[in-house]
Amino acid sequence: QVQLVESGGGLVQAGGSLRLSCASSGLPFSSYVMGWFRQAPGKEREFVSGISWSGGSTFYAASVTGRFTISRDNAKNTVSLQMNSLKSEDTAVYYCAAGSKWHSMARDEYAYWGQGTQVTVSS
Numbered sequence: 001q002v003q004l005v006e007s008g009g010g011l012v013q014a015g016g017s018l019r020l021s022c023a024s025s026g027l028p029f030s031s032y033v034m035g036w037f038r039q040a041p042g043k044e045r046e047f048v049s050g051i052s053w054s055g056g057s058t059f060y061a062a063s064v065t066g067r068f069t070i071s072r073d074n075a076k077n078t079v080s081l082q083m084n085s086l087k088s089e090d091t092a093v094y095y096c097a098a099g100s101k102w103h104s105m106a107r108d109e110y111a112y113w114g115q116g117t118q119v120t121v122s123s
Contacts, residue, residue: 009117022096038092047105
C-alpha cells in the first residue's frame, strides 16, 4: 500500500520559514518524480515545485521561485520543501505527490498523494 505522509506544517509569521517533509512507503521511491502542490481555501490545487528521480533537476511555480527549495533523499524515501520569506498568500494545505512524467505541473500526472499539511502565514 502506497503512503505519502507530510509533516512540518504550522503557523508562521510573514517573512518566516518552514520546512515540509514527506515520507514515502510502499512504492519504488527513486522511480518517481516528486512534486509539491498546495490548495488555498476556495481555490484549486496548484503546482508548487517538482524534482526529478535523482534529484538533479528541479522546477518551481513562478510564485515561489527564489523562496522555496525542493530536495529529496532517495535513501530515506523522503522529499522536502524548504520555504523561506513566507507570505500570507502562501497560506494553504500543502500536498506531496508522486508521478512518472518529468516537468509536469498537471495534477492528473501525479498518481499518488499525501493527506496534506496546513501552512498558515500570518501578516
